Amino acid sequence: MTQTDYDRAAAVTELLEDRLVGSLAGDAGVDRRTVLGGIGVAGSAALGIGSTRAGATPGHGDGNDHGDFGTVDEYRGSGFDPHEFLTTFNTGEDGQESVPQRVYEEDGRTVREFEFTAVDTTITIAPGVEFEAWAFNGQVPGPTIRAVEGDLIRIEFENLGRHAHTIHPHLRNLSPEMDGVPQNGPGVLDTGESFTYEWIARPAGTHLYHCHSLPLKEHVHRGLYGTVVVDPDPERVAENPREYVNYHGPITDEFRDLLVEEARTRNHEHAENDAVNEMVMVMNSFDTNFDGENEVYAVNTRAFAYGVGETDGKGGWRAGETKRPIRIDGTERQRVYLANTTEFDFINSFHTHSQFFDYYDHGTTLLPTSKNVDTIMQTQAQRGIVELDYSDHRPGLYMFHAHQSEFAELGWMSFFEVI
Numbered sequence: 001m002t003q004t005d006y007d008r009a010a011a012v013t014e015l016l017e018d019r020l021v022g023s024l025a026g027d028a029g030v031d032r033r034t035v036l037g038g039i040g041v042a043g044s045a046a047l048g049i050g051s052t053r054a055g056a057t058p059g060h061g062d063g064n065d066h067g068d069f070g071t072v073d074e075y076r077g078s079g080f081d082p083h084e085f086l087t088t089f090n091t092g093e094d095g096q097e098s099v100p101q102r103v104y105e106e107d108g109r110t111v112r113e114f115e116f117t118a119v120d121t122t123i124t125i126a127p128g129v130e131f132e133a134w135a136f137n138g139q140v141p142g143p144t145i146r147a148v149e150g151d152l153i154r155i156e157f158e159n160l161g162r163h164a165h166t167i168h169p170h171l172r173n174l175s176p177e178m179d180g181v182p183q184n185g186p187g188v189l190d191t192g193e194s195f196t197y198e199w200i201a202r203p204a205g206t207h208l209y210h211c212h213s214l215p216l217k218e219h220v221h222r223g224l225y226g227t228v229v230v231d232p233d234p235e236r237v238a239e240n241p242r243e244y245v246n247y248h249g250p251i252t253d254e255f256r257d258l259l260v261e262e263a264r265t266r267n268h269e270h271a272e273n274d275a276v277n278e279m280v281m282v283m284n285s286f287d288t289n290f291d292g293e294n295e296v297y298a299v300n301t302r303a304f305a306y307g308v309g310e311t312d313g314k315g316g317w318r319a320g321e322t323k324r325p326i327r328i329d330g331t332e333r334q335r336v337y338l339a340n341t342t343e344f345d346f347i348n349s350f351h352t353h354s355q356f357f358d359y360y361d362h363g364t365t366l367l368p369t370s371k372n373v374d375t376i377m378q379t380q381a382q383r384g385i386v387e388l389d390y391s392d393h394r395p396g397l398y399m400f401h402a403h404q405s406e407f408a409e410l411g412w413m414s415f416f417e418v419i
Contacts, residue, residue: 005396005397006308006397009307009308009397009415010307010308010309010310012308013304013307013308013309013323013413016304016307016409016411016413017126017127017303017304017307017323019035020035020126020129020295020296020303020304020409020410020411021126021127021128021129023035024126024129024288024295024296025128025129030288030289030295031289031291031293031295032293032294032295032406032410035295035410036406036409036410079098080123080124080139080140080301080302081322082299082300082301082302082305082306082322083305083306083322083324083326085139085141085144085280085300086279086280086281086300086326087278087279087280088144088280089144089145089146089229089268089278089280090114090143090144090145090146091103091112091146091147091268092111092112092113092114092147095143096137096143098137098138098139098143099114099115099116099137099143100114100115101113101114101115106152109150109151109152110147110148110150110151110152111151111152111154112145112147112151112152112153112154112201113154113155113156114143114145114153114154114155114156115155115156115158116136116137116142116143116155116156116157116158116167117136117137117138117157117158117159117160118134118135118136118157118158118159118160118161118165118211118224119134119135119137119138119160119161120132120133120134120135120161120162120163121133121134121135121138123135123139123140123223123301124302125286125288125296125298125301125302125303125411126296126302126303126304126411129288129296129303131223131286131288132222133222133223134161134163134165134211134219134222134223134224135222135223135224136167136223136224136225136226140223140225140284140301141223141225141226141227141282141284141300141301141341142209142223142224142225142226143226144226144227144228144229144280144337145209145226145227145228145229146228146229146230146231146268147201147228147229147230147231148201148230148231148233148267148268148269149201149202149203149204149230149231149232149233149236150200150201150202150233150236151200151201152198152199152200152201153169153171153197153198153199153200153201153228154196154197154198155167155196155197155198156194156196157189157194157195157196157197158192158193158194159189159190159191159192159193159194160191160192161191162191163191163213163219164188164189164190164191164213165188165189165211165213165219165224166180166181166182166187166188166189166211166212166213167180167197167209167210167211167212168180168181168209168210168211168212169197169199169207169208169209169228170207170208170209170228170381171199171200171201171202171203171207171228171230172200172202172203173199173200174200175198178197178198178199179212180197180209180211180212181212182212182213182214188213201228201230202230203230203243203364204230204231204232204233204244204263204266204363204364205230205360205362205363205364205383205385206227206228206229206230206337206338206339206362206363206383206384206385207227207228207229207230207362207383208225208226208227208228208339208341208381208383209225209226209227209228210224210225210226210341210381211224211225217343217344220341220343221285221286221287221343221344223284225282225284225341226282227280227282227337227339227383229280229337229363231263231266231267231268231269231273232244232263232266232267232366233263233267234260234263234264234267234270237259237260237263237366238256238259238260241255241256241259244259244263244364244365244366244367245259245365245366245367246365246367246369247367259366259367262366262367263366265333266366275332275333276332276333276334276335277328277329277332277333277334277335278335278336278337279326279334279335279336279337280300280336280337280339281299281300281336281337281338281339281350282299282300282301282339282340282341283297283298283299283338283339283340283341283342283348283350283378283402283412284297284298284299284300284301284341284342285297285298285342285343285344285345285348285407286298287343287344292344293344294342294343294344294345294410295410296410296411297342297348297402297407297408297410297411297412298411298412299412299414302322302411303410303411303412304323304411304413304414305322305323305414306323306324306325306326306414306415307323307324307325307413307414307415308323308324308325308397308415309323309324324417325397325414325415325416325417326414326415326416326417327416327417327419328390328416328417328418328419329419330390330391330393330395330418330419331391333387333388333389334387334388334389334390334416335385335386335387335388336350336385336386336387336388337363337383337385338350338378338383338384338385338386339378339381339382339383340378340379340380340381340382340383341380341381342380343380345404345407346379346380347377347378347379347380347404348377348378348402348404348407348412349375349376349377349378349402349403349404349407350375350376350378350386350400350402350403351374351375351400351401351402351403352374352375352388352398352399352400353398353399353400354393354398355374355388355389355390355393355398356372356373356374357372357373357374357386357387357388357389358370358371358372358373358386358387359371359373359376359384359385359386359387360384360385360387361382361384362382362383362384363383363384363385368387369384375403388416390416390418393418394418395418395419396417396418397415397416397417397418398415398416398417398418399413399414399415400414400415400416401413401414
């Protein structure tokens, strides 16, 4: 990969980011059509981007006024790092300092305990573009929880926000009082109230939690959601292999061993998991003018966060720059825990350039539900596991993005940097 390729990738990211930020800056009434129509002609042809109308000229130093939204490439007053979030799992033993947590045994079962608060806060969704969010522990998406199948997940929840909230788990929950809906258990928790939710981690897979207060779409759109990763228990897989496959043929010893080995690679307590590079990607969106349509799309909240910023062309990104590709070792197996929390649009999607992948819908099976595909769709709240192999690819930049084209142009466009 040459310096020129990196420069061109950075220029395209900058062009799209400038258009998005410039259109939103200081105009609360702007809609998504305005944003998409605001691209300038100058320079776009050279980058392979066409336009049917003249508008703001992209790029820095061109008179494009970003108003009070700050300077492009700068994020203000936020401790959230989408790159750090990408690979941080809260297990009770390891995780974020901002998430009090512990793990211990109780009545013969492993308990993974976390402290959550709901707060009103301001988050940054693009350079200089802020969004008034409701958030778990002050971040969007909320902290990623990770447990092993059969563990008890205990969440001590306190509502410090100005609105009533709950936590609803997308797990196989047998206790209605723990469902986190207004109709059962403690119902919604008003400001200052608290409750301890308890859920058994099951089934294995990639799951969600979110607030279920009404109006539901606003509580979700404002940012009250996160991911629960439940690792399969290899011993249970050995005893009940059919629960982990969509397969009706004979279960031979070899096939059982194959499933157990796969379960070990998914379980963070086993050494086999160390050989897999794991990431969490939450596809989300933001309706900045509250007209029922999104103006900004992202993975892990920040538009173009995994695009290409300024670099020396050798993988050295500018200090302090949060906009950079996701660097991966091409010799490692890549696993993405992918979830769709996009509100106001029925579906979102994940598409890879120059590579095909295996997909495990909901992550509840140990064999792929779709094999050798380059695009999958997820409805709202759908999730799954994407597994990628770049071992035969040359080093360099490989794009991935939503394949709703407008989502990509409005922020959901990213790169892997294979080294």
